Amino acid sequence: MFGTLVKKRDFYAGGLMTLIGAAVTLDSYNGYSLGTLTHMGPGMFPLMLGITLTLVGVLILGAAAATPLTDDENILPRKREWRGWGCILAGPVLFIILGEFFGLVPATFACVFVPALGDRTATVKGSAILAAGVTFFGVLLFSYVLKIPFPLFRLGH
Amino acid sequence: MFETALTDLWYGFGVALEPHNIMWCFIGVFVGNMVGVLPGMGPLATISILLPLTFGIKPVGAILMLAGVFYGSQYGGAICSILLNLPCHPPHAVTCLDGFPLTKQGRGGAALGITVISSFVGASWGITEMIFLSPILVVVALKFGPAEICSLMLLGLLAGSTLARGSPLKGVAMTICGLLIGIVGSDIETGTPRFTFGIPNLFDGVEIVALALGLFGIAEFMKSVNQLSEVDTKYTNVKFKDLRPTREELKRSVPAMFRGTIIGSLCALIPGTGPTIASFISYATEKKISKTPELFGTGMIEGVACPEASTHSSVQGDFIPTMSLGIPGDAVMALILGALMIQGIVPGPQLISEHPDIFWGLIASFWVGNIMLVVLNVPMIGLWVKLLTIPYKYLYPSAMFFVAIGVYSTNNDMFQVGEVVVIGVVGYLLLLLDFHPAPILLGFVLGPRFEENFRRAMLISRGDIWVFIKHPISGVFVGLSVLLIVMQVYVRLRSPKSLPTEMALPTDHHHKVTEAAE
Numbered sequence: 215m216f217g218t219l220v221k222k223r224d225f226y227a228g229g230l231m232t233l234i235g236a237a238v239t240l241d242s243y244n245g246y247s248l249g250t251l252t253h254m255g256p257g258m259f260p261l262m263l264g265i266t267l268t269l270v271g272v273l274i275l276g277a278a279a280a281t282p283l284t285d286d287e288n289i290l291p292r293k294r295e296w297r298g299w300g301c302i303l304a305g306p307v308l309f310i311i312l313g314e315f316f317g318l319v320p321a322t323f324a325c326v327f328v329p330a331l332g333d334r335t336a337t338v339k340g341s342a343i344l345a346a347g348v349t350f351f352g353v354l355l356f357s358y359v360l361k362i363p364f365p366l367f368r369l370g371h
Numbered sequence: 372m373f374e375t376a377l378t379d380l381w382y383g384f385g386v387a388l389e390p391h392n393i394m395w396c397f398i399g400v401f402v403g404n405m406v407g408v409l410p411g412m413g414p415l416a417t418i419s420i421l422l423p424l425t426f427g428i429k430p431v432g433a434i435l436m437l438a439g440v441f442y443g444s445q446y447g448g449a450i451c452s453i454l455l456n457l458p459c460h461p462p463h464a465v466t467c468l469d470g471f472p473l474t475k476q477g478r479g480g481a482a483l484g485i486t487v488i489s490s491f492v493g494a495s496w497g498i499t500e501m502i503f504l505s506p507i508l509v510v511v512a513l514k515f516g517p518a519e520i521c522s523l524m525l526l527g528l529l530a531g532s533t534l535a536r537g538s539p540l541k542g543v544a545m546t547i548c549g550l551l552i553g554i555v556g557s558d559i560e561t562g563t564p565r566f567t568f569g570i571p572n573l574f575d576g577v578e579i580v581a582l583a584l585g586l587f588g589i590a591e592f593m594k595s596v597n598q599l600s601e602v603d604t605k606y607t608n609v610k611f612k613d614l615r616p617t618r619e620e621l622k623r624s625v626p627a628m629f630r631g632t633i634i635g636s637l638c639a640l641i642p643g644t645g646p647t648i649a650s651f652i653s654y655a656t657e658k659k660i661s662k663t664p665e666l667f668g669t670g671m672i673e674g675v676a677c678p679e680a681s682t683h684s685s686v687q688g689d690f691i692p693t694m695s696l697g698i699p700g701d702a703v704m705a706l707i708l709g710a711l712m713i714q715g716i717v718p719g720p721q722l723i724s725e726h727p728d729i730f731w732g733l734i735a736s737f738w739v740g741n742i743m744l745v746v747l748n749v750p751m752i753g754l755w756v757k758l759l760t761i762p763y764k765y766l767y768p769s770a771m772f773f774v775a776i777g778v779y780s781t782n783n784d785m786f787q788v789g790e791v792v793v794i795g796v797v798g799y800l801l802l803l804l805d806f807h808p809a810p811i812l813l814g815f816v817l818g819p820r821f822e823e824n825f826r827r828a829m830l831i832s833r834g835d836i837w838v839f840i841k842h843p844i845s846g847v848f849v850g851l852s853v854l855l856i857v858m859q860v861y862v863r864l865r866s867p868k869s870l871p872t873e874m875a876l877p878t879d880h881h882h883k884v885t886e887a888a889e
Contacts, residue, residue, distance in 0.1 A: 234548070263551055271544065289803050293597070
């Protein structure tokens with residue numbers, strides 16, 4: 215029984231919600247003043263939500279136990295796109311780092327160039343051209359039309 | 372009542388026809404139509420991307436534009452479904468069933484022509500409904516006390532999370548997560564920072580732009596990267612003159628159109644049943660009352676006209692509870708409400724009287740926008756069809772830049788770019804676990820108001836939790852919520868697998884693509 219349960223996707227879905235619910239319940243009970251129903255403190259509403267979420271999580275777990283195992287229970291998709299995922303997430307991370315230290319232009323270029331490489335058919339040249347194009351129009355729009363306070367180039371913080 | 376509504380509408384046209392508002396409306400519907408056509412981009416991601424750009428413009432223009440993106444994308448989505456068999460937008464998934472066979476028979480152009488007509492008919496009815504229904508709703512809603520508002524929100528949240536796609540339990544779980552994310556930040560009454568993990572940047576709460584872009588931008592890109600195959604452009608050669616339907620096709624579609632419109636407008640009134648459910652129900656109805664139900668799926672023009680009309684009538688009707696009660700029915704409406712709140716406008720029944728320019732201007736702009744869309748779609752069909760061929764590998768990297776700069780520009784704070792990355796990863800994890808993140812946004816937008824009204828109701832009733840049942844109007848809402856839960860449990864127990872709605876709709880467009888390729 216438990217052996218098949220841990221293979222199910224909903225076991226993890228329900229488990230995650232139960233954990234979050236329990237954590238919120240405990241934290242709002244211990245960390246914040248609850249007050250009374252008439253004068254509710256900051257902890258009361260989250261406590262109620264936490265308890266409800268825990269219950270819903272347990273219900274999802276229960277539903278998982280009650281339904282038969284299907285063949286599609288893998289959580290990760292069949293084809294793992296580690297490169298794609300990594301490149302997409304690296305985009306905004308590079309935007310933060312390059313933006314803080316070198317300015318908008320390098321940040322924008324990296325934020326388009328690296329995610330573009332995440333596609334399996336992408337070439338360095340094609341991605342660079344795309345990144346250059348987006349940088350040009352992006353800088354035009356945000357720096358000159360919308361005037362956001364972000365230097366185009368800078369060195370150091 | 373009738374006359375005031377018409378006078379107000381006249382005033383609304385005055386607002387909507389101001390040159391800069393026409394411009395924003397045009398930009399909105401144009402961008403909307405464009406992303407509707409582009410496979411892999413949806414109105415949710417687009418509205419989230421455009422949201423930070425609207426901070427600098429006046430509230431009326433901002434709302435006209437964002438709303439335009441939403442209904443504009445519905446026009447574009449139909450092109451994608453009919454010509455490519457790609458249900459990029461859930462409401463148009465059923466249109467594929469008969470639209471694509473028509474394309475194969477060489478009548479794709481006519482199907483598109485019928486779609487434009489049905490869309491306009493459906494939208495016009497939805498707008499009319501909004502004009503006359505909203506003021507009535509407002510008169511009722513202004514009498515609501517905190518207890519009533521609270522139960523109404525409860526009903527809206529429950530309907531929004533259980534009637535949408537996927538498992539209702541998971542929908543409820545997502546809504547609660549959204550409510551919890553809404554709590555992050557300083558408590559309104561005592562100022563205590565809650566769930567901020569000691570990070571000062573979180574004292575103001577989670578930024579709605581970061582939340583929306585993480586969930587509907589980054590998480591979606593991670594899901595779709597390398598998954599969308601090259602589109603088959605064999606059938607996409609459609610020209611202006613192909614759009615004209617034959618007399619017989621028109622004769623068959625007109626009654627279907629009106630049936631679809633009625634179904635859509637009824638669905639719009641129930642919170643949570645947005646355009647997707649409306650289009651499915653109308654397709655099923657059309658099939659049931661047809662004399663030749665076995666021919667559906669082989670290219671029946673009714674199977675295109677009816678769901679399209681109902682989608683559009685429900686899309687416009689969706690704005691009714693959002694604008695008149697301040698309670699959004701789905702994630703798109705939650706975003707539009709969020710945009711209003713960023714502009715410093717308090718949503719709720721007082722909106723129409725306090726900001727008539729926004730409300731009536733929006734309604735009038737629906738008409739202006741829909742006429743623009745007809746004009747955009749009919750002679751320029753060739754342009755949209757060409758857009759279909761833009762590969763996803765150029766789209767999502769460009770969108771990544773808008774995600775990063777958009778989040779940054781909301782507060783000129785790099786911390787929020789980090790926030791969007793974290794939310795994106797969490798959102799993708801939730802997608803992998805079969806959660807649909809849309810209700811998170813619903814909970815997030817309503818959360819703070821829900822808590823405030825709940826506390827106020829408790830204060831007034833001196834801690835009596837039964838006040839929600841004792842007040843008759845509030846009791847009705849609570850009763851409806853209970854009924855909703857009981858109904859869901861009943862349906863699940865009878866057919867434990869899944870609701871017919873989900874089976875008929877391809878949940879994931881990738882499957883559909885592979886099927887089509889085989």
